Amino acid sequence: MSDRFTITLDGRNCPATSGETVLDVAGREGVSIPTLCHDPRLDPAGACRTCLVEVAGERRMQPACAFRVRPGMEVTTGSERIARHRKVLYGLYLADHRLDGSGLPSENGSVNRLREQAARSGALVLPPVNAPRSGRPGDSNPYIRFDPDLCILCARCTRYCDEVEAVSAITLTERGAATTIGTIGDSGLLDTSCELCGGCIDTCPTGAMTEKKSYGIRHEEMEQVRSTCNFCGVGCQVDLKVHNGRVVKVASPPPGETVNDGNLCVKGRFAYDFIHHEERLRYPMIRGRDGELHRASWDEAIRKTTEGLLAVKEKHGADALGFVSSSRCTGEENYLMQKLSRAAFGTNNCHQCAAT
Amino acid sequence: MTNSIPEIRDADLLFVIGSNTTEAHPIIAMEMKRAVRNGARLIVADPRKIWMADIAHSHLQLKPGTDVWLLNAMAHVIVTEGLTDDAFIEKHTEGFEAVRKGLSAYTPEGAETVTGVPAEAIRQAARDYANTPRAGIYYTLGITEHTHGTDNVYALANLVLMTGHLGVRSAGMNPLRGQNNVQGANDSGATPIFYPGYQRVGDPEVRLKFEAAWSVSLPPEPGLNLNVMMKAMARGEIRGMYVMGEDLVISEPNASQVEAGLNNLDFLVCQDIFLNETTRYADVILPAACFAEKDGVFTNSDRRVQRVRKAVEPPDEARADWEILCDVARTAGYPMPQYESASRIYDEMAALVPAYAGISHARLEENVAGLQWPCPEPGHPGTETLHLGGPLIGRAGFQVVEYRESDELPDDDFPLVLSTGRVLYHYNAATQTVREPGSMAKAGRNFIEMHRRDARRLMISDGQMVTVSSRRGEVQAEALISPRMRPGCVWMPMHFADSRANLLTNDAGDAVTGTGEYKVCAVSIRA
Numbered sequence: 001m002s003d004r005f006t007i008t009l010d011g012r013n014c015p016a017t018s019g020e021t022v023l024d025v026a027g028r029e030g031v032s033i034p035t036l037c038h039d040p041r042l043d044p045a046g047a048c049r050t051c052l053v054e055v056a057g058e059r060r061m062q063p064a065c066a067f068r069v070r071p072g073m074e075v076t077t078g079s080e081r082i083a084r085h086r087k088v089l090y091g092l093y094l095a096d097h098r099l100d101g102s103g104l105p106s107e108n109g110s111v112n113r114l115r116e117q118a119a120r121s122g123a124l125v126l127p128p129v130n131a132p133r134s135g136r137p138g139d140s141n142p143y144i145r146f147d148p149d150l151c152i153l154c155a156r157c158t159r160y161c162d163e164v165e166a167v168s169a170i171t172l173t174e175r176g177a178a179t180t181i182g183t184i185g186d187s188g189l190l191d192t193s194c195e196l197c198g199g200c201i202d203t204c205p206t207g208a209m210t211e212k213k214s215y216g217i218r219h220e221e222m223e224q225v226r227s228t229c230n231f232c233g234v235g236c237q238v239d240l241k242v243h244n245g246r247v248v249k250v251a252s253p254p255p256g257e258t259v260n261d262g263n264l265c266v267k268g269r270f271a272y273d274f275i276h277h278e279e280r281l282r283y284p285m286i287r288g289r290d291g292e293l294h295r296a297s298w299d300e301a302i303r304k305t306t307e308g309l310l311a312v313k314e315k316h317g318a319d320a321l322g323f324v325s326s327s328r329c330t331g332e333e334n335y336l337m338q339k340l341s342r343a344a345f346g347t348n349n350c351h352q353c354a355a356t
Numbered sequence: 357m358t359n360s361i362p363e364i365r366d367a368d369l370l371f372v373i374g375s376n377t378t379e380a381h382p383i384i385a386m387e388m389k390r391a392v393r394n395g396a397r398l399i400v401a402d403p404r405k406i407w408m409a410d411i412a413h414s415h416l417q418l419k420p421g422t423d424v425w426l427l428n429a430m431a432h433v434i435v436t437e438g439l440t441d442d443a444f445i446e447k448h449t450e451g452f453e454a455v456r457k458g459l460s461a462y463t464p465e466g467a468e469t470v471t472g473v474p475a476e477a478i479r480q481a482a483r484d485y486a487n488t489p490r491a492g493i494y495y496t497l498g499i500t501e502h503t504h505g506t507d508n509v510y511a512l513a514n515l516v517l518m519t520g521h522l523g524v525r526s527a528g529m530n531p532l533r534g535q536n537n538v539q540g541a542n543d544s545g546a547t548p549i550f551y552p553g554y555q556r557v558g559d560p561e562v563r564l565k566f567e568a569a570w571s572v573s574l575p576p577e578p579g580l581n582l583n584v585m586m587k588a589m590a591r592g593e594i595r596g597m598y599v600m601g602e603d604l605v606i607s608e609p610n611a612s613q614v615e616a617g618l619n620n621l622d623f624l625v626c627q628d629i630f631l632n633e634t635t636r637y638a639d640v641i642l643p644a645a646c647f648a649e650k651d652g653v654f655t656n657s658d659r660r661v662q663r664v665r666k667a668v669e670p671p672d673e674a675r676a677d678w679e680i681l682c683d684v685a686r687t688a689g690y691p692m693p694q695y696e697s698a699s700r701i702y703d704e705m706a707a708l709v710p711a712y713a714g715i716s717h718a719r720l721e722e723n724v725a726g727l728q729w730p731c732p733e734p735g736h737p738g739t740e741t742l743h744l745g746g747p748l749i750g751r752a753g754f755q756v757v758e759y760r761e762s763d764e765l766p767d768d769d770f771p772l773v774l775s776t777g778r779v780l781y782h783y784n785a786a787t788q789t790v791r792e793p794g795s796m797a798k799a800g801r802n803f804i805e806m807h808r809r810d811a812r813r814l815m816i817s818d819g820q821m822v823t824v825s826s827r828r829g830e831v832q833a834e835a836l837i838s839p840r841m842r843p844g845c846v847w848m849p850m851h852f853a854d855s856r857a858n859l860l861t862n863d864a865g866d867a868v869t870g871t872g873e874y875k876v877c878a879v880s881i882r883a
């Protein structure tokens with residue numbers, strides 16, 4: 001069983017439970033600590049050093065995302081020493097990162113959290129290192145793009161691919177300054193065990209792993225509408241990103257909030273092209289005497305529908321009608337379909353196409 | 357599901373049967389992978405060596421259609437080795453004695469002969485399942501898409517009840533729903549035997565309640581399920597159909613008979629977002645809005661009601677299904693109310709179903725993780741785990757289940773057993789996913805998966821086009837030689853309109869649900 005005790009966070013007593021990290025407690029207490037390599041779905045890596053805090057009795061600063069709480073522990077999250085550490089750290093990151101005219105980390109459309117953090121905390125200006133980090137420009141997969149000059153090697157993507165999706169399609173490759181995110185034999189993702197879940201995109205803090213389809217559309221210019229995925233029965237929550245009246249991207253809500261814990265599969269995250277597909281039905285149609293479908297007005301089509309169904313009912317009885325509802329439609333629509341069948345046409349022949 | 361998706365990661369044992377979870381429910385599979393990483397035991401029962409079987413501690417690779425034998429043999433072990441939860445059986449169930457007696461014939465050795473699974477593996481699985489308190493069962497269409505699908509479900513329920521794995525976190529009996537809103541469609545009463553909320557059509561009191569609410573007199577007899585409707589259509593007894601959001605020609609078994617039936621109809625109206633195989637027979641086509649273009653709710657596998665929100669406008673004149681349905685009802689002379697919004701429709705339904713009475717669109721705005729029914733009043737938090745502290749109503753009944761063979765077994769003419777199913781990259785009739793480049797790059801064509809031994813006997817090489825035939829039809833597909841199959845068994849996805857697995861499948865239906873036997877039919881293959 002886990003023990004409960006208190007720790008001191010910036011001089012305040014806070015309840016904590018054994019097994020928790022300093023970051024867990026701070027999050028609950030509303031104390032914000034910057035992080036880059038941390039993702040609550042992954043084992044703590046303690047890799048990026050952004051979250052360092054001071055712990056009384058420890059000579060070195062410790063990563064809040066990985067350091068476990070102990071009874072009576074005293075933690076300081078903001079100090080001169082921490083501020084100095086961050087300035088140097090961000091300076092080192094920036095020296096090895098694509099920057100824009102203002103000297104801050106670039107954005108390719110996605111949020112770059114390094115940019116926000118460096119802007120807030122300030123960063124030493126250090127001479128740029130010319131890292132020979134390579135991408136996979138020839139990768140023909142339709143969804144996932146990797147911009148190596150925005151990568152900070154936090155390994156969230158590879159750890160996600162390993163620990164959550166459990167397919168290990170991507171991995172840290174090369175060595176030293178050339179270290180990059182690669183695949184075995186440098187193959188395109190379609191030729192690896194990758195299942196195109198897009199979790200690597202979702203977890204990447206800088207937009208280095210990003211979506212091809214919406215590449216370059218700025219995140220501030222997209223409106224966001226929370227909805228439920230329309231594929232399988234898990235009911236993942238999705239954030240539909242809308243730009244100029246079109247859904248241009250689907251993102252997962254933050255981990256911990258909804259049933260999918262920040263995850264999506266290939267269908268939920270990427271299979272949205274059908275929404276604005278040119279083959280969508282746009283007008284009601286009625287089959288003419290020539291056997292072809294002809295565009296009709298809604299009035300005509302509804303009238304024709306009603307006449308067709310009522311004629312069958314008159315001649316053969318209500319139970320000669322069948323109503324097929326759909327698990328693809330909403331609960332309200334299924335309710336109305338069975339009400340239509342029962343109350344308006346007088347038959348219980350109403351079912352939908354699904355056993356489970 | 358009796359339990360909830362977030363409970364999976366805390367399970368100590370997962371018994372996954374008839375569910376290719378990584379492909380059909382990838383996000384639930386992630387939770388299962390997490391549980392296994394945390395030390396849970398994983399038992400997979402499936403005729404194919406699916407992805408989950410690779411990380412499983414035990415893979416029971418049974419012959420298709422022999423689930424009842426396997427499950428009864430597990431129950432046999434639990435009973436004979438005294439692993440039952442007698443206190444639970446005593447307090448919360450009835451009918452155990454009859455089941456116990458009936459199980460004596462189902463020895464693990466007998467099971468080995470019928471199912472092909474070693475007796476010792478069955479014993480071990482039964483012991484592990486019974487001895488682990490937080491042991492959950494997860495199943496899907498591999499259990500239900502059989503002529504004995506209901507028997508399969510009863511056999512599973514017997515295991516749950518005799519071990520008391522009900523009303524316990526991370527345990528229970530968990531059907532994973534195949535489609536986004538199957539649960540919701542059933543909950544809303546789109547079934548021939550139930551009004552919304554599983555209130556029986558045949559119960560006069562229930563009927564009176566709905567007659568009063570809808571100000572109309574209602575038919576007292578239950579209707580036909582879809583499987584029976586398709587057959588009645590072929591016989592000319594069903595003469596008019598209203599099909600909303602389904603492609604019957606792709607998704608129903610024995611497709612050529614379905615097409616003949618559709619061709620015979622006096623009148624067919626299809627309401628959909630794309631033309632499909634079924635709309636070819638339609639007299640009227642009504643263009644509908646897709647999920648991103650309308651408001652409403654979907655209910656997922658763990659009874660979680662969640663919002664669908666309108667993000668963009670439907671194309672040109674397409675309209676939300678609910679608006680169209682209202683217009684049709686009114687034109688037909690029924691005074692369907694003028695609902696201002698989908699939330700009003702939900703309110704009308706919630707007022708008629710006690711289990712949803714506490715749910716409304718307004719409450720869903722505040723509850724970002726949705727609300728799980730039963731949720732009987734507005735202050736109620738919803739129900740994560742069902743049956744905590746005993747079955748909801750009275751006692752849970754054991755059911756005696758006897759093994760019956762599948763409707764169609766292999767013979768000299770059709771010597772192979774075909775099962776059909778889904779792949780990760782497509783969704784059902786694939787009208788949405790064939791329009792998606794990634795899905796097509798990963799899975800662009802139909803295939804028939806088979807064991808090397810069968811391929812060698814038939815002189816077929818990997819990637820070759822072959823003809824697959826059954827008593828009902830034939831299709832062309834690419835041979836995929838794979839170590840995942842059992843010899844004698846082949847597998848085909850159901851998604852492709854140009855090579856339809858359902859031309860082959862058997863439309864013999866389960867006696868209770870009418871679900872077709874998609875998982876077992878006899879076929880032959882030639883180069």
Ligand code: SF4
Pocket residue numbers: 144157160161165167168169170189193194195196197198199200201
């Ligand atoms: S899309 Fe998913 S499977 Fe593919 S590399 Fe990214 S995390 Fe791994």
Ligand code: SF4
Pocket residue numbers: 150151152153154155156157158181200203204205206207208209
């Ligand atoms: S691609 Fe993104 S997630 Fe992966 S290591 Fe680089 S910065 Fe981190």
Ligand code: FES
Pocket residue numbers: 034035036037038045046047048049050051052063064065066
């Ligand atoms: S967030 Fe703690 S070390 Fe990266």
